[in-house]
Amino acid sequence: MHNKISVTRMFYLFFTLIMAVVYYHMSMRIEINSDMASGLLEAKDMVNGNILLNGWSLSTVPFYFTELIWYAIGIAVFGFSHKLSYAFSAIYLAILCVTMVSASENKKLGAALSFFFLGSPVVFLSQNLLTPVVHVGTYILSLGVFILIKRTVSAGCKKSILAAYIIMSILYFSDAMSMYLVFIPLIVTSGTYLLGMKIEKRWLHITAVSIASYLTSILIWKLFTRYGFTVPGLQETKFASTTAIWKNISDFFEGTFRLYSAYFFGLSPKAPGTAQVCLSFLALLIFFGLLVTRLVSFCKFRGQDLYLLTATFIMPVAFIVSDISVGLGSIRYIIPFFVFGAVFASSNDTFNRFNARTFLALLMVFLVSGALHIRETLQASTATDKYAQINKALVAAGATNGFAAYWDASSVSVYGNIQVAPVYSDGSRLVQFDWLSKKEWFDAENTFLIIENEQMKASAIKALGSPEKIINAGGREIYIWGKIIWAGR
Numbered sequence: 487m488h489n490k491i492s493v494t495r496m497f498y499l500f501f502t503l504i505m506a507v508v509y510y511h512m513s514m515r516i517e518i519n520s521d522m523a524s525g526l527l528e529a530k531d532m533v534n535g536n537i538l539l540n541g542w543s544l545s546t547v548p549f550y551f552t553e554l555i556w557y558a559i560g561i562a563v564f565g566f567s568h569k570l571s572y573a574f575s576a577i578y579l580a581i582l583c584v585t586m587v588s589a590s591e592n593k594k595l596g597a598a599l600s601f602f603f604l605g606s607p608v609v610f611l612s613q614n615l616l617t618p619v620v621h622v623g624t625y626i627l628s629l630g631v632f633i634l635i636k637r638t639v640s641a642g643c644k645k646s647i648l649a650a651y652i653i654m655s656i657l658y659f660s661d662a663m664s665m666y667l668v669f670i671p672l673i674v675t676s677g678t679y680l681l682g683m684k685i686e687k688r689w690l691h692i693t694a695v696s697i698a699s700y701l702t703s704i705l706i707w708k709l710f711t712r713y714g715f716t717v718p719g720l721q722e723t724k725f726a727s728t729t730a731i732w733k734n735i736s737d738f739f740e741g742t743f744r745l746y747s748a749y750f751f752g753l754s755p756k757a758p759g760t761a762q763v764c765l766s767f768l769a770l771l772i773f774f775g776l777l778v779t780r781l782v783s784f785c786k787f788r789g790q791d792l793y794l795l796t797a798t799f800i801m802p803v804a805f806i807v808s809d810i811s812v813g814l815g816s817i818r819y820i821i822p823f824f825v826f827g828a829v830f831a832s833s834n835d836t837f838n839r840f841n842a843r844t845f846l847a848l849l850m851v852f853l854v855s856g857a858l859h860i861r862e863t864l865q866a867s868t869a870t871d872k873y874a875q876i877n878k879a880l881v882a883a884g885a886t887n888g889f890a891a892y893w894d895a896s897s898v899s900v901y902g903n904i905q906v907a908p909v910y911s912d913g914s915r916l917v918q919f920d921w922l923s924k925k926e927w928f929d930a931e932n933t934f935l936i937i938e939n940e941q942m943k944a945s946a947i948k949a950l951g952s953p954e955k956i957i958n959a960g961g962r963e964i965y966i967w968g969k970i971i972w973a974g975r
Contacts, residue, residue, distance in 0.1 A: 488871075492709065498584075502580050502583075502584055503580075504575055505580050505583070505605065506576045506580040507576070508860065508864075509575070509576035509577075509579045509580060509616060509714035510572055510573060510575075510576035511864060512576075512607065512612055512616060512860070512863045512864060513571075513572040513575045513576055513612065513616040513617070514572050514868050514869060515609060515612065515846070515866045515867065515868055515869060516609075516612055516613055516616060516617055516869055517870060518568060518571060518821060518869065518873060518897050518900060518954075519617075519792070519891055519893055519897055520636070520893050520894070520895055520896035520897050520908070520922065521545075521617070521619060521620075521897065521922070522571050522618045522619065522822070522900075523568070523571065523897050524619075524896040524923075525549070525553060525554060525557060525571075525618040525619035526566070526568070526570060526571055526618065526900055527896055527899060527900060528544075528554055528557075528922075529554050529557035529558040529560075529561050530558075530561055530566050531924070532554065532555070532558040532565035533558050533561050533562050533566075534734075535940055536596040537714075538709075538710055538713050538714030538715070539710075539714045539715040540713065540714050540715070541715075541924050541925040541926060542714070542715040542716070542924050542925075543715065543716050543717075543718060543920040543921060543922070543923055543924075543925070544715050544716070544717050544718070544870060544922060545717070545718070545719075545921060545922055546717065546718075546719050547660065547661045547662050547663075547717065548659070548660055548661075548710070548715065549619050549624075549660055549661060550656075550659065550660050550710070551580075551656035551657070551659065551660045552565050552621075552623030552624045552626075552627060552656075552657065552660040552661050553574075553618065553619050553622075553623040553660075553760075554619075556574070556623070557570070557574055557618065560573075560574060565662055566902070567765035568874075568900045568901050568902075571617070571618050571900070574618050574660055574736040575615075575616045575617055575618055575622075575858065576616070578622045578623060578626070579605070579607075579615060579616060579622065580602065580628050581626055582604055582622055582625055582629075582825070583600045583601070583604055583605045585625075585626050585629045585630060585633075586599075586600040586604065586629060586825060586828055586829055587600050588629075588633060588834035589629045589632055589633050589829045590828070590829050590833075591832060591833045591834050592832045592833060592836065592837040593832075594837075594845075594849070595776075595831070595832040595836065595845075595849075596828065596829065596832035597664075597957065598848075598849045598852040598853060599776075599828035599831060599832055599852060600828055601771065601851075601852065601853060601856045602746075602769055602852040602855060602859075603746070603824040603825070603827075603828050604771075604824065604828075605695060605823065605856065606855075606856030606857065606859040606860045607859065608626060608745070608747040608859045608862055608863055609744065609862075609863055609866050609961050610744050610747075611745045611746065612863060614745070614817065615816040615818075615821065618925070620818060620912075621661060621818070621821070623660075623661075624657065624660070624661040624663055624664050624667070625659050625667075625821075625822065625825050627653055627656075627664070628657065628664055628667040628668050628797070629825070629829070630653060631650055631653055631654055631668050631824075632668075632790075632793065632794070632797075632829075634646045634647075634649055634650040634653070635650065635672075635692055635793070637693070638650065638688055638691070638692050638788055639686075639688045639689060639789060639790065642688055647691065647692065647695055650692065650695060650696075650699075651695050651699050651702075653705050654668060654669075654695070654696055654699035654703075654971065655699040655702040655706065656701075656703070656706070657699075657703075658699055658700050658703035659703035659706045659707055659710075659747040660695060663801075665700075666797075666800045666804065666822075667797050667800070667801075667822055667826070668696065668797075669696055669700060670695045670796060670800060671792075671793045671794075671796040671800070672689075672692065672693045672793065673693065673696075673798045674793075674796045674842060675689055675693075675789045675792045675793045676689045676690055676693040676790065676794070678792055679789065689789050698716075703739065713883035716920075718859060718920060718921060720818060722810050723808050723809060723810055724808065725808060725809070726806075726807055726808055726809050726811075727809060730809065730811075731806060731807060733811075734805060734806045734807075734811045735806055737805075737811055737813060737814055737816075737817070738805060738806060738817075739819060741814050741817030741820065742770065742817075742820070743767070743770070744814065744817075745817060745821075746766050746769070746770060747762070747766050747859060747862065748761060748763060748764075748766035748767040748769070748770050749763065750763045750764055750767055762855075762858050762862075762937065765851065765854065765855045765858070766855050766858075766859070768851060768855075769852055769855045772848055772851060772852075773828075773831065776831040776836055776962060777827060777830070777831055779831075779836055779839055780794075780831050780833060780835065780836050783833075783835040783836070783839075791830070793832075794826055794829055794830040795825040795830060795958075797822065798822075798823055798826040798827040798830050799823065800822055801819055801820055801821075801822045802820050802823045803888060804819070805819050805820050812847065812923050831880050834972055844969045848952070854936065871960075872960030872961055872962075873897040873898050873900075873901060873960060874960075875896070875959045875960035876894075876896050876936065876959045876960040876962055876964070877902070877903070877904050877956055878896050878901075878959070879905065879958075879959035879960075879964065880898070880904050880934065880959075880964065881903050883934075883955070883957055883964075883966060885904075885933055885934040885966050886903065886904055887904075887905050887906075887907075887927075887932045887933065887934075887965075888904075888905075888906055888907070888932045888933055888935055888936070888966075888971075889906065889907050889908075889909045889916060889932055889934070889935045889936070889938070889971070889973055890906045890907075890908065890909070890922065890933030890935065890936035890938070891909070891910065891938035891939075892908040892910070892919055892922075893938075894906070894936050894938060894962065895907060895908035895909075895923070895936075896908070896922065898922075898936065905927055905930060906927075906936065907923060907927035907928050907930070907932065907973070908921065908922070908923050909935075909973045910942075911942045911944075911945035911946075913941065913945060913947065914945055914947070914948060915945055915948070915949040915973075915974050916935070916942075916945060916946060916949060916950075916973040916974065917973060917974050917975065918973045918974065918975050928972075928973060931961075931970050932970060932971050932972070932973075933966060933967050933969070933970060933971060934964055934965060934966045934967070934971075935950075935953075935963050935964070935965045935971070936963075936964050937962060937963040937964065940963075942963075943963070950967060950971050951967070953965035953966055953967050954966060954967055954968040
C-alpha cells in the first residue's frame, strides 16, 4: 500500500509539473503590463534589501505575503528576468488547481471541475488569472485555511489551529478579499450554529483565532505603513443603483460565458467552433445543476458546507449589488465563485446521486471541453515584444531614466537597464502618478518621455520645451532631452 501511494503521488507531481509547463506557454499569450511588471520590480527591490518596500506607493492592497515575498524568493534563487512573470503565474495556477482538488471531498469530481474552471483557461480567463498579482495567491491560501479548518473541526488538531492563525494573519494583511473568503464565512458559520442554539466549540475556537488573526494583521499593517510602503487605495465602495444592478447581473452572466468560451449568442450553428462553444455552455449548465443538487442535499447541515456556500456566493453578490464592477473588465472579482463553487459541488453527496455511467459522462464533458480550451489558447498569438523594443531603443540611445504613462512605465522597466516612472498629463504639465511606483524614480536624472497620446505630447513641450532627440520604437514616440526633466506633484 505504501508503494502504491508513493507511485500515485509521484504521478500527481509529474502531471502538475507538466501542466505548469503548459500554463507557462499559455501565459506567454498575454501582453506584459505595468500591473504585472510592478510586482516583479517590487520583489526585486526586496531582494536588494528594501524588505518593507520603503518609498513605494502600492495599489489597493499590498499582496505582500500572498505573492510578492514568493516572487522575491524566486528572484533571489534564479535571478531577475521579465520571463519570471510568466513562470510565477504558471506555478501559481498549478498550485491553485492542486489545492482545489485537495480541498474537495470527492477528488474525482473536484479534479474535473478544477480542470475546467481554472486549469484550462481560454485567453480571456488567462488575462484575469495567468498574470502576477491578481489574487491567485489569496485563493491558494484561503483554500489552505479551509483545509486546516476541516482538520481542526474534525480532530481538534492544535498544530492546524496554529498554522491557520499564522496564515490568516498574513492573509488578512496582504489582501482585503480574504476577508470575504475566510473571515466572513467563519462568522456566518459560527453565528448560524449559535442562532440554532447549538454550541460547536471547535467552530467558535477557530472563529476566535480568526478574530485574533485580524487584530494581528492590523499590527502588521501599522508596522509596514510606518516603516515601509503606502497604499493609496480607492474610493469607498458603495451600493449600486437599481439601474446599475441590472447591468451588473447582465455583466455577471456574459462575463461567465466569456471566461469559459461559452458565449454562443449571435453565432451561427454551422459556423466553425460553435460546437465547442456550445459544449462549454453545456459544461456550465451541468455545473449550475451540480450546485442546485448540492443545495438540495443541504438539509444535512454541516458547518463546512455553510462555510463553502458563503465563500462561493459572497463575491457574486458583492459584484452585483455594489459599484466595484465597471463592466466586463471587472469580471475577475467573480472568479472565487468558481474556485469555491467547484469545491462546494465536489462532495460525496453530489457524487452518490449519479450512477457510474452518468458520472463518467459528466466528467467527459468537463475534461473534453477543458482540453479544447487549452488547444484554443495555445493556438492564439504570442504577446508582442513592443516594450522590449522600446527598452532596447532607449538603451541604444544612452537614456536610462525617464517618464511614461502608467501602462508603459513598469512594462518597459521590467526588461532591465531602464527605469521609467509613471506620470500623467493634467493638460499643461506632467504630474507624478503615485501608484505602483517608487518615490526615488521621480527624483532620478530623468531625460526622456515615452509619448502616449497628443495631450501628453502637448503638455511635455509646453512644460519642458522641445526635445533634443525623437526616436520611435514599439509603436511609440520617445522624446529625449539633453537635460534633466521633472514631473510635478
